[in-house]
Amino acid sequence: MSAKLMVGTELAAEMVARAGERAKKLVEETGVQPCLATVLVGDDPxxxxxxRMKQNRSKKAGIGSRSVVLPAATTTEELVAEIEKLSADPAVHGILLxxxxxxxxxxxxxxEAIAPGKDVDGVTMHGFAAMAFGEPGFVSCTPGGILRLLQAYDVPLEGAHAVVIGRSPILGKPAGMLLLASNATVTYTHSKTRDLADIVRTADIVVAAVGRANFVRGDWLKPGAVVIDAGYNEGNVGxxxxxxxAEVAGLITPVPGGVGPMTIALLLEQxxxxxxALTRAVSETVAHQLDHLS
Structure with a gap:
Protein backbone atom coordinates (compact mmCIF):
# COMPACT_ATOMS: atom_id res chain seq x y z
CA MET A 1 0.00 0.00 0.00
CA SER A 2 1.46 3.33 -1.08
CA ALA A 3 -1.42 5.69 -0.19
CA LYS A 4 -1.60 7.61 3.06
CA LEU A 5 -4.80 7.07 5.03
CA MET A 6 -7.17 9.99 5.59
CA VAL A 7 -8.62 9.00 8.94
CA GLY A 8 -11.57 10.99 10.22
CA THR A 9 -11.80 9.54 13.72
CA GLU A 10 -9.41 11.88 15.54
CA LEU A 11 -10.54 15.03 13.74
CA ALA A 12 -14.18 14.13 14.38
CA ALA A 13 -13.45 13.64 18.08
CA GLU A 14 -11.92 17.13 18.22
CA MET A 15 -15.00 18.60 16.50
CA VAL A 16 -17.35 16.85 18.92
CA ALA A 17 -15.30 18.05 21.89
CA ARG A 18 -15.50 21.65 20.66
CA ALA A 19 -19.24 21.29 20.07
CA GLY A 20 -19.56 19.97 23.61
CA GLU A 21 -17.74 23.02 24.99
CA ARG A 22 -20.09 25.33 23.10
CA ALA A 23 -23.12 23.37 24.31
CA LYS A 24 -21.92 23.65 27.90
CA LYS A 25 -21.38 27.39 27.53
CA LEU A 26 -24.87 27.84 26.10
CA VAL A 27 -26.40 25.97 29.05
CA GLU A 28 -24.39 28.00 31.55
CA GLU A 29 -25.26 31.35 29.95
CA THR A 30 -28.88 30.80 28.94
CA GLY A 31 -30.10 27.54 30.49
CA VAL A 32 -30.77 26.18 27.00
CA GLN A 33 -29.44 22.73 26.17
CA PRO A 34 -29.07 22.00 22.45
CA CYS A 35 -31.43 19.20 21.45
CA LEU A 36 -31.33 16.92 18.40
CA ALA A 37 -34.52 15.08 17.51
CA THR A 38 -34.13 11.86 15.52
CA VAL A 39 -37.01 10.42 13.54
CA LEU A 40 -36.94 6.74 12.56
CA VAL A 41 -39.63 5.08 10.49
CA GLY A 42 -39.77 1.28 10.66
CA ASP A 43 -37.45 -1.23 12.30
CA ASP A 44 -34.53 -1.53 9.88
CA PRO A 45 -31.65 -2.78 12.06
CA ARG A 52 -28.49 4.96 18.51
CA MET A 53 -24.94 5.89 17.56
CA LYS A 54 -25.94 9.51 16.91
CA GLN A 55 -27.86 9.66 20.18
CA ASN A 56 -24.89 8.28 22.12
CA ARG A 57 -22.53 10.78 20.52
CA SER A 58 -25.00 13.56 21.32
CA LYS A 59 -25.08 12.56 24.99
CA LYS A 60 -21.28 12.55 25.21
CA ALA A 61 -21.22 16.07 23.77
CA GLY A 62 -23.79 17.36 26.24
CA ILE A 63 -26.45 17.61 23.56
CA GLY A 64 -29.92 16.48 24.44
CA SER A 65 -31.72 14.01 22.20
CA ARG A 66 -35.31 13.18 21.49
CA SER A 67 -36.28 9.99 19.70
CA VAL A 68 -39.38 9.58 17.56
CA VAL A 69 -39.93 6.02 16.31
CA LEU A 70 -42.82 5.42 13.92
CA PRO A 71 -44.19 2.15 12.56
CA ALA A 72 -43.13 0.92 9.12
CA ALA A 73 -46.67 1.47 7.79
CA THR A 74 -46.55 5.21 8.55
CA THR A 75 -47.88 7.38 5.72
CA THR A 76 -46.27 10.48 4.27
CA GLU A 77 -48.95 12.63 5.89
CA GLU A 78 -48.35 11.10 9.32
CA LEU A 79 -44.59 11.51 9.06
CA VAL A 80 -44.90 15.11 7.87
CA ALA A 81 -47.20 15.87 10.81
CA GLU A 82 -44.62 14.51 13.29
CA ILE A 83 -41.81 16.51 11.71
CA GLU A 84 -43.92 19.67 11.71
CA LYS A 85 -44.52 19.21 15.45
CA LEU A 86 -40.77 19.03 16.02
CA SER A 87 -40.21 22.05 13.78
CA ALA A 88 -42.63 24.05 15.92
CA ASP A 89 -41.19 22.86 19.26
CA PRO A 90 -38.88 25.53 20.72
CA ALA A 91 -37.07 22.92 22.82
CA VAL A 92 -35.88 21.10 19.66
CA HIS A 93 -33.01 22.73 17.76
CA GLY A 94 -32.11 20.13 15.14
CA ILE A 95 -34.10 17.45 13.31
CA LEU A 96 -32.66 14.35 11.70
CA LEU A 97 -34.87 12.09 9.60
CA GLU A 112 -39.25 19.63 3.30
CA ALA A 113 -41.32 19.54 6.51
CA ILE A 114 -38.12 20.29 8.46
CA ALA A 115 -37.85 23.97 9.35
CA PRO A 116 -34.77 25.47 7.64
CA GLY A 117 -33.38 26.68 10.96
CA LYS A 118 -33.46 23.10 12.26
CA ASP A 119 -32.21 21.37 9.12
CA VAL A 120 -28.91 20.39 10.74
CA ASP A 121 -28.48 17.43 8.38
CA GLY A 122 -28.68 19.72 5.34
CA VAL A 123 -31.40 17.81 3.48
CA THR A 124 -33.96 20.43 2.47
CA MET A 125 -34.14 22.27 -0.85
CA HIS A 126 -33.73 25.53 1.07
CA GLY A 127 -30.53 24.20 2.63
CA PHE A 128 -29.15 23.04 -0.72
CA ALA A 129 -29.91 26.36 -2.37
CA ALA A 130 -28.30 28.32 0.47
CA MET A 131 -25.20 26.15 0.27
CA ALA A 132 -24.99 26.40 -3.52
CA PHE A 133 -25.33 30.18 -3.44
CA GLY A 134 -22.96 30.62 -0.51
CA GLU A 135 -25.70 31.96 1.76
CA PRO A 136 -26.06 31.24 5.50
CA GLY A 137 -27.43 27.81 6.30
CA PHE A 138 -26.45 24.27 7.20
CA VAL A 139 -24.47 22.15 4.77
CA SER A 140 -25.25 18.51 4.05
CA CYS A 141 -23.34 16.66 6.74
CA THR A 142 -21.44 14.05 4.74
CA PRO A 143 -20.28 16.48 2.02
CA GLY A 144 -19.44 19.05 4.69
CA GLY A 145 -17.47 16.42 6.57
CA ILE A 146 -15.60 15.53 3.38
CA LEU A 147 -14.55 19.17 2.92
CA ARG A 148 -13.33 19.36 6.52
CA LEU A 149 -11.30 16.20 5.97
CA LEU A 150 -9.73 17.53 2.77
CA GLN A 151 -8.82 20.76 4.55
CA ALA A 152 -7.36 18.92 7.53
CA TYR A 153 -5.05 16.95 5.23
CA ASP A 154 -4.05 20.12 3.34
CA VAL A 155 -5.39 18.88 0.02
CA PRO A 156 -5.16 21.78 -2.47
CA LEU A 157 -8.63 22.37 -3.89
CA GLU A 158 -8.19 25.53 -5.93
CA GLY A 159 -7.79 24.57 -9.58
CA ALA A 160 -7.95 20.83 -8.82
CA HIS A 161 -10.12 18.58 -10.98
CA ALA A 162 -12.62 16.79 -8.75
CA VAL A 163 -14.78 13.98 -10.11
CA VAL A 164 -17.88 13.18 -8.07
CA ILE A 165 -19.38 9.76 -8.75
CA GLY A 166 -22.99 9.95 -7.62
CA ARG A 167 -25.85 12.43 -7.87
CA SER A 168 -27.79 12.05 -4.64
CA PRO A 169 -29.36 15.34 -3.49
CA ILE A 170 -27.88 14.87 -0.04
CA LEU A 171 -24.43 13.54 -0.99
CA GLY A 172 -23.16 13.70 -4.58
CA LYS A 173 -24.77 16.96 -5.65
CA PRO A 174 -23.89 18.98 -2.52
CA ALA A 175 -20.36 17.53 -2.46
CA GLY A 176 -19.83 18.94 -5.93
CA MET A 177 -21.25 22.30 -4.92
CA LEU A 178 -18.93 22.58 -1.92
CA LEU A 179 -15.91 21.63 -4.02
CA LEU A 180 -16.92 24.19 -6.64
CA ALA A 181 -17.19 26.85 -3.92
CA SER A 182 -13.59 25.96 -2.98
CA ASN A 183 -12.53 26.75 -6.56
CA ALA A 184 -12.13 23.17 -7.71
CA THR A 185 -13.24 22.24 -11.23
CA VAL A 186 -16.01 19.69 -10.74
CA THR A 187 -17.25 16.91 -13.02
CA TYR A 188 -20.41 15.11 -11.96
CA THR A 189 -20.66 11.47 -13.01
CA HIS A 190 -22.77 8.47 -12.06
CA SER A 191 -23.16 4.75 -12.72
CA LYS A 192 -24.56 5.36 -16.21
CA THR A 193 -21.88 7.81 -17.34
CA ARG A 194 -20.20 6.70 -20.57
CA ASP A 195 -16.46 6.03 -20.36
CA LEU A 196 -16.61 6.57 -16.62
CA ALA A 197 -13.22 5.02 -15.91
CA ASP A 198 -11.53 7.33 -18.44
CA ILE A 199 -13.12 10.38 -16.81
CA VAL A 200 -12.09 9.27 -13.32
CA ARG A 201 -8.49 8.87 -14.53
CA THR A 202 -8.35 12.64 -15.13
CA ALA A 203 -9.27 13.45 -11.52
CA ASP A 204 -7.00 14.91 -8.89
CA ILE A 205 -9.76 14.22 -6.34
CA VAL A 206 -12.31 11.42 -6.57
CA VAL A 207 -15.44 11.38 -4.42
CA ALA A 208 -17.14 8.00 -4.66
CA ALA A 209 -20.78 8.21 -3.59
CA VAL A 210 -22.55 5.81 -5.92
CA GLY A 211 -23.78 3.22 -3.41
CA ARG A 212 -22.16 0.17 -5.00
CA ALA A 213 -19.59 -1.97 -3.24
CA ASN A 214 -16.08 -1.92 -4.75
CA PHE A 215 -17.40 0.03 -7.75
CA VAL A 216 -14.30 2.18 -8.32
CA ARG A 217 -11.29 0.09 -9.29
CA GLY A 218 -7.63 0.85 -8.81
CA ASP A 219 -6.87 1.11 -12.54
CA TRP A 220 -9.47 3.90 -12.81
CA LEU A 221 -7.26 6.25 -10.79
CA LYS A 222 -4.57 8.74 -11.68
CA PRO A 223 -1.40 7.95 -9.70
CA GLY A 224 -1.34 10.09 -6.58
CA ALA A 225 -5.04 10.98 -6.70
CA VAL A 226 -6.95 11.80 -3.52
CA VAL A 227 -9.73 9.25 -3.06
CA ILE A 228 -12.71 9.95 -0.82
CA ASP A 229 -14.89 6.89 -0.31
CA ALA A 230 -18.30 8.09 0.88
CA GLY A 231 -19.94 4.71 0.36
CA TYR A 232 -20.95 2.24 3.01
CA ASN A 233 -22.18 -1.17 1.94
CA GLU A 234 -22.88 -4.46 3.64
CA GLY A 235 -19.83 -5.93 5.30
CA ASN A 236 -18.10 -2.58 6.00
CA VAL A 237 -17.24 -2.19 2.33
CA GLY A 238 -17.04 1.16 0.57
CA ALA A 246 -4.48 2.12 -2.11
CA GLU A 247 -1.70 0.99 -4.45
CA VAL A 248 -2.33 3.94 -6.79
CA ALA A 249 -3.77 6.82 -4.73
CA GLY A 250 -1.79 9.38 -2.78
CA LEU A 251 -4.43 9.76 -0.07
CA ILE A 252 -7.44 7.55 0.60
CA THR A 253 -10.18 7.31 3.22
CA PRO A 254 -10.78 3.94 4.89
CA VAL A 255 -14.22 2.42 5.38
CA PRO A 256 -15.10 2.58 8.21
CA GLY A 257 -13.19 5.34 9.99
CA GLY A 258 -12.89 7.87 7.19
CA VAL A 259 -15.92 9.90 6.17
CA GLY A 260 -18.41 8.36 8.62
CA PRO A 261 -17.13 9.92 11.87
CA MET A 262 -16.96 13.32 10.16
CA THR A 263 -20.64 13.13 9.22
CA ILE A 264 -21.77 12.64 12.81
CA ALA A 265 -19.36 15.28 14.13
CA LEU A 266 -20.69 17.90 11.73
CA LEU A 267 -24.27 16.95 12.59
CA LEU A 268 -23.59 17.67 16.26
CA GLU A 269 -21.67 20.86 15.51
CA GLN A 270 -24.54 22.17 13.41
CA ALA A 277 -28.95 30.88 16.58
CA LEU A 278 -32.47 30.07 17.79
CA THR A 279 -31.65 31.18 21.35
CA ARG A 280 -30.18 34.41 20.03
CA ALA A 281 -33.27 35.01 17.88
CA VAL A 282 -35.57 34.52 20.88
CA SER A 283 -33.49 36.93 22.99
CA GLU A 284 -33.56 39.55 20.26
CA THR A 285 -37.32 39.18 19.86
CA VAL A 286 -37.90 39.59 23.59
CA ALA A 287 -35.61 42.63 23.71
CA HIS A 288 -37.45 44.18 20.79
CA GLN A 289 -40.81 43.62 22.44
CA LEU A 290 -39.59 45.18 25.69
CA ASP A 291 -38.26 48.19 23.82
CA HIS A 292 -41.61 48.55 22.08
CA LEU A 293 -43.49 48.42 25.40
CA SER A 294 -41.23 51.05 26.97
Whole structure:
Protein backbone atom coordinates (compact mmCIF):
# COMPACT_ATOMS: atom_id res chain seq x y z
CA MET A 1 0.00 0.00 0.00
CA SER A 2 1.46 3.33 -1.08
CA ALA A 3 -1.42 5.69 -0.19
CA LYS A 4 -1.60 7.61 3.06
CA LEU A 5 -4.80 7.07 5.03
CA MET A 6 -7.17 9.99 5.59
CA VAL A 7 -8.62 9.00 8.94
CA GLY A 8 -11.57 10.99 10.22
CA THR A 9 -11.80 9.54 13.72
CA GLU A 10 -9.41 11.88 15.54
CA LEU A 11 -10.54 15.03 13.74
CA ALA A 12 -14.18 14.13 14.38
CA ALA A 13 -13.45 13.64 18.08
CA GLU A 14 -11.92 17.13 18.22
CA MET A 15 -15.00 18.60 16.50
CA VAL A 16 -17.35 16.85 18.92
CA ALA A 17 -15.30 18.05 21.89
CA ARG A 18 -15.50 21.65 20.66
CA ALA A 19 -19.24 21.29 20.07
CA GLY A 20 -19.56 19.97 23.61
CA GLU A 21 -17.74 23.02 24.99
CA ARG A 22 -20.09 25.33 23.10
CA ALA A 23 -23.12 23.37 24.31
CA LYS A 24 -21.92 23.65 27.90
CA LYS A 25 -21.38 27.39 27.53
CA LEU A 26 -24.87 27.84 26.10
CA VAL A 27 -26.40 25.97 29.05
CA GLU A 28 -24.39 28.00 31.55
CA GLU A 29 -25.26 31.35 29.95
CA THR A 30 -28.88 30.80 28.94
CA GLY A 31 -30.10 27.54 30.49
CA VAL A 32 -30.77 26.18 27.00
CA GLN A 33 -29.44 22.73 26.17
CA PRO A 34 -29.07 22.00 22.45
CA CYS A 35 -31.43 19.20 21.45
CA LEU A 36 -31.33 16.92 18.40
CA ALA A 37 -34.52 15.08 17.51
CA THR A 38 -34.13 11.86 15.52
CA VAL A 39 -37.01 10.42 13.54
CA LEU A 40 -36.94 6.74 12.56
CA VAL A 41 -39.63 5.08 10.49
CA GLY A 42 -39.77 1.28 10.66
CA ASP A 43 -37.45 -1.23 12.30
CA ASP A 44 -34.53 -1.53 9.88
CA PRO A 45 -31.65 -2.78 12.06
CA UNK A 46 -28.96 -0.71 10.31
CA UNK A 47 -30.99 2.50 10.57
CA UNK A 48 -31.77 1.83 14.23
CA UNK A 49 -28.05 1.31 14.89
CA UNK A 50 -27.17 4.60 13.18
CA UNK A 51 -29.77 6.46 15.24
CA ARG A 52 -28.49 4.96 18.51
CA MET A 53 -24.94 5.89 17.56
CA LYS A 54 -25.94 9.51 16.91
CA GLN A 55 -27.86 9.66 20.18
CA ASN A 56 -24.89 8.28 22.12
CA ARG A 57 -22.53 10.78 20.52
CA SER A 58 -25.00 13.56 21.32
CA LYS A 59 -25.08 12.56 24.99
CA LYS A 60 -21.28 12.55 25.21
CA ALA A 61 -21.22 16.07 23.77
CA GLY A 62 -23.79 17.36 26.24
CA ILE A 63 -26.45 17.61 23.56
CA GLY A 64 -29.92 16.48 24.44
CA SER A 65 -31.72 14.01 22.20
CA ARG A 66 -35.31 13.18 21.49
CA SER A 67 -36.28 9.99 19.70
CA VAL A 68 -39.38 9.58 17.56
CA VAL A 69 -39.93 6.02 16.31
CA LEU A 70 -42.82 5.42 13.92
CA PRO A 71 -44.19 2.15 12.56
CA ALA A 72 -43.13 0.92 9.12
CA ALA A 73 -46.67 1.47 7.79
CA THR A 74 -46.55 5.21 8.55
CA THR A 75 -47.88 7.38 5.72
CA THR A 76 -46.27 10.48 4.27
CA GLU A 77 -48.95 12.63 5.89
CA GLU A 78 -48.35 11.10 9.32
CA LEU A 79 -44.59 11.51 9.06
CA VAL A 80 -44.90 15.11 7.87
CA ALA A 81 -47.20 15.87 10.81
CA GLU A 82 -44.62 14.51 13.29
CA ILE A 83 -41.81 16.51 11.71
CA GLU A 84 -43.92 19.67 11.71
CA LYS A 85 -44.52 19.21 15.45
CA LEU A 86 -40.77 19.03 16.02
CA SER A 87 -40.21 22.05 13.78
CA ALA A 88 -42.63 24.05 15.92
CA ASP A 89 -41.19 22.86 19.26
CA PRO A 90 -38.88 25.53 20.72
CA ALA A 91 -37.07 22.92 22.82
CA VAL A 92 -35.88 21.10 19.66
CA HIS A 93 -33.01 22.73 17.76
CA GLY A 94 -32.11 20.13 15.14
CA ILE A 95 -34.10 17.45 13.31
CA LEU A 96 -32.66 14.35 11.70
CA LEU A 97 -34.87 12.09 9.60
CA UNK A 98 -33.07 8.78 9.27
CA UNK A 99 -33.11 7.67 5.67
CA UNK A 100 -33.97 5.73 3.65
CA UNK A 101 -37.63 5.68 4.67
CA UNK A 102 -40.14 2.97 3.66
CA UNK A 103 -41.15 2.94 0.00
CA UNK A 104 -44.67 4.29 0.52
CA UNK A 105 -43.33 7.56 1.94
CA UNK A 106 -42.49 10.60 -0.17
CA UNK A 107 -39.06 11.22 1.32
CA UNK A 108 -38.69 14.65 -0.27
CA UNK A 109 -42.01 15.81 1.22
CA UNK A 110 -40.83 14.61 4.62
CA UNK A 111 -37.50 16.43 4.31
CA GLU A 112 -39.25 19.63 3.30
CA ALA A 113 -41.32 19.54 6.51
CA ILE A 114 -38.12 20.29 8.46
CA ALA A 115 -37.85 23.97 9.35
CA PRO A 116 -34.77 25.47 7.64
CA GLY A 117 -33.38 26.68 10.96
CA LYS A 118 -33.46 23.10 12.26
CA ASP A 119 -32.21 21.37 9.12
CA VAL A 120 -28.91 20.39 10.74
CA ASP A 121 -28.48 17.43 8.38
CA GLY A 122 -28.68 19.72 5.34
CA VAL A 123 -31.40 17.81 3.48
CA THR A 124 -33.96 20.43 2.47
CA MET A 125 -34.14 22.27 -0.85
CA HIS A 126 -33.73 25.53 1.07
CA GLY A 127 -30.53 24.20 2.63
CA PHE A 128 -29.15 23.04 -0.72
CA ALA A 129 -29.91 26.36 -2.37
CA ALA A 130 -28.30 28.32 0.47
CA MET A 131 -25.20 26.15 0.27
CA ALA A 132 -24.99 26.40 -3.52
CA PHE A 133 -25.33 30.18 -3.44
CA GLY A 134 -22.96 30.62 -0.51
CA GLU A 135 -25.70 31.96 1.76
CA PRO A 136 -26.06 31.24 5.50
CA GLY A 137 -27.43 27.81 6.30
CA PHE A 138 -26.45 24.27 7.20
CA VAL A 139 -24.47 22.15 4.77
CA SER A 140 -25.25 18.51 4.05
CA CYS A 141 -23.34 16.66 6.74
CA THR A 142 -21.44 14.05 4.74
CA PRO A 143 -20.28 16.48 2.02
CA GLY A 144 -19.44 19.05 4.69
CA GLY A 145 -17.47 16.42 6.57
CA ILE A 146 -15.60 15.53 3.38
CA LEU A 147 -14.55 19.17 2.92
CA ARG A 148 -13.33 19.36 6.52
CA LEU A 149 -11.30 16.20 5.97
CA LEU A 150 -9.73 17.53 2.77
CA GLN A 151 -8.82 20.76 4.55
CA ALA A 152 -7.36 18.92 7.53
CA TYR A 153 -5.05 16.95 5.23
CA ASP A 154 -4.05 20.12 3.34
CA VAL A 155 -5.39 18.88 0.02
CA PRO A 156 -5.16 21.78 -2.47
CA LEU A 157 -8.63 22.37 -3.89
CA GLU A 158 -8.19 25.53 -5.93
CA GLY A 159 -7.79 24.57 -9.58
CA ALA A 160 -7.95 20.83 -8.82
CA HIS A 161 -10.12 18.58 -10.98
CA ALA A 162 -12.62 16.79 -8.75
CA VAL A 163 -14.78 13.98 -10.11
CA VAL A 164 -17.88 13.18 -8.07
CA ILE A 165 -19.38 9.76 -8.75
CA GLY A 166 -22.99 9.95 -7.62
CA ARG A 167 -25.85 12.43 -7.87
CA SER A 168 -27.79 12.05 -4.64
CA PRO A 169 -29.36 15.34 -3.49
CA ILE A 170 -27.88 14.87 -0.04
CA LEU A 171 -24.43 13.54 -0.99
CA GLY A 172 -23.16 13.70 -4.58
CA LYS A 173 -24.77 16.96 -5.65
CA PRO A 174 -23.89 18.98 -2.52
CA ALA A 175 -20.36 17.53 -2.46
CA GLY A 176 -19.83 18.94 -5.93
CA MET A 177 -21.25 22.30 -4.92
CA LEU A 178 -18.93 22.58 -1.92
CA LEU A 179 -15.91 21.63 -4.02
CA LEU A 180 -16.92 24.19 -6.64
CA ALA A 181 -17.19 26.85 -3.92
CA SER A 182 -13.59 25.96 -2.98
CA ASN A 183 -12.53 26.75 -6.56
CA ALA A 184 -12.13 23.17 -7.71
CA THR A 185 -13.24 22.24 -11.23
CA VAL A 186 -16.01 19.69 -10.74
CA THR A 187 -17.25 16.91 -13.02
CA TYR A 188 -20.41 15.11 -11.96
CA THR A 189 -20.66 11.47 -13.01
CA HIS A 190 -22.77 8.47 -12.06
CA SER A 191 -23.16 4.75 -12.72
CA LYS A 192 -24.56 5.36 -16.21
CA THR A 193 -21.88 7.81 -17.34
CA ARG A 194 -20.20 6.70 -20.57
CA ASP A 195 -16.46 6.03 -20.36
CA LEU A 196 -16.61 6.57 -16.62
CA ALA A 197 -13.22 5.02 -15.91
CA ASP A 198 -11.53 7.33 -18.44
CA ILE A 199 -13.12 10.38 -16.81
CA VAL A 200 -12.09 9.27 -13.32
CA ARG A 201 -8.49 8.87 -14.53
CA THR A 202 -8.35 12.64 -15.13
CA ALA A 203 -9.27 13.45 -11.52
CA ASP A 204 -7.00 14.91 -8.89
CA ILE A 205 -9.76 14.22 -6.34
CA VAL A 206 -12.31 11.42 -6.57
CA VAL A 207 -15.44 11.38 -4.42
CA ALA A 208 -17.14 8.00 -4.66
CA ALA A 209 -20.78 8.21 -3.59
CA VAL A 210 -22.55 5.81 -5.92
CA GLY A 211 -23.78 3.22 -3.41
CA ARG A 212 -22.16 0.17 -5.00
CA ALA A 213 -19.59 -1.97 -3.24
CA ASN A 214 -16.08 -1.92 -4.75
CA PHE A 215 -17.40 0.03 -7.75
CA VAL A 216 -14.30 2.18 -8.32
CA ARG A 217 -11.29 0.09 -9.29
CA GLY A 218 -7.63 0.85 -8.81
CA ASP A 219 -6.87 1.11 -12.54
CA TRP A 220 -9.47 3.90 -12.81
CA LEU A 221 -7.26 6.25 -10.79
CA LYS A 222 -4.57 8.74 -11.68
CA PRO A 223 -1.40 7.95 -9.70
CA GLY A 224 -1.34 10.09 -6.58
CA ALA A 225 -5.04 10.98 -6.70
CA VAL A 226 -6.95 11.80 -3.52
CA VAL A 227 -9.73 9.25 -3.06
CA ILE A 228 -12.71 9.95 -0.82
CA ASP A 229 -14.89 6.89 -0.31
CA ALA A 230 -18.30 8.09 0.88
CA GLY A 231 -19.94 4.71 0.36
CA TYR A 232 -20.95 2.24 3.01
CA ASN A 233 -22.18 -1.17 1.94
CA GLU A 234 -22.88 -4.46 3.64
CA GLY A 235 -19.83 -5.93 5.30
CA ASN A 236 -18.10 -2.58 6.00
CA VAL A 237 -17.24 -2.19 2.33
CA GLY A 238 -17.04 1.16 0.57
CA UNK A 239 -17.69 2.18 -3.02
CA UNK A 240 -13.97 1.98 -3.80
CA UNK A 241 -11.99 -1.26 -4.08
CA UNK A 242 -9.69 -0.28 -1.24
CA UNK A 243 -6.81 -2.71 -1.80
CA UNK A 244 -6.47 -1.81 -5.48
CA UNK A 245 -6.96 1.92 -4.98
CA ALA A 246 -4.48 2.12 -2.11
CA GLU A 247 -1.70 0.99 -4.45
CA VAL A 248 -2.33 3.94 -6.79
CA ALA A 249 -3.77 6.82 -4.73
CA GLY A 250 -1.79 9.38 -2.78
CA LEU A 251 -4.43 9.76 -0.07
CA ILE A 252 -7.44 7.55 0.60
CA THR A 253 -10.18 7.31 3.22
CA PRO A 254 -10.78 3.94 4.89
CA VAL A 255 -14.22 2.42 5.38
CA PRO A 256 -15.10 2.58 8.21
CA GLY A 257 -13.19 5.34 9.99
CA GLY A 258 -12.89 7.87 7.19
CA VAL A 259 -15.92 9.90 6.17
CA GLY A 260 -18.41 8.36 8.62
CA PRO A 261 -17.13 9.92 11.87
CA MET A 262 -16.96 13.32 10.16
CA THR A 263 -20.64 13.13 9.22
CA ILE A 264 -21.77 12.64 12.81
CA ALA A 265 -19.36 15.28 14.13
CA LEU A 266 -20.69 17.90 11.73
CA LEU A 267 -24.27 16.95 12.59
CA LEU A 268 -23.59 17.67 16.26
CA GLU A 269 -21.67 20.86 15.51
CA GLN A 270 -24.54 22.17 13.41
CA UNK A 271 -27.06 21.23 16.10
CA UNK A 272 -25.19 23.43 18.56
CA UNK A 273 -25.04 26.21 15.96
CA UNK A 274 -28.80 25.92 15.47
CA UNK A 275 -29.39 26.11 19.22
CA UNK A 276 -27.19 29.19 19.49
CA ALA A 277 -28.95 30.88 16.58
CA LEU A 278 -32.47 30.07 17.79
CA THR A 279 -31.65 31.18 21.35
CA ARG A 280 -30.18 34.41 20.03
CA ALA A 281 -33.27 35.01 17.88
CA VAL A 282 -35.57 34.52 20.88
CA SER A 283 -33.49 36.93 22.99
CA GLU A 284 -33.56 39.55 20.26
CA THR A 285 -37.32 39.18 19.86
CA VAL A 286 -37.90 39.59 23.59
CA ALA A 287 -35.61 42.63 23.71
CA HIS A 288 -37.45 44.18 20.79
CA GLN A 289 -40.81 43.62 22.44
CA LEU A 290 -39.59 45.18 25.69
CA ASP A 291 -38.26 48.19 23.82
CA HIS A 292 -41.61 48.55 22.08
CA LEU A 293 -43.49 48.42 25.40
CA SER A 294 -41.23 51.05 26.97
Missing amino acids: ASATYV QHPVPAQIDERAAF DVHFEEA TVEAAE
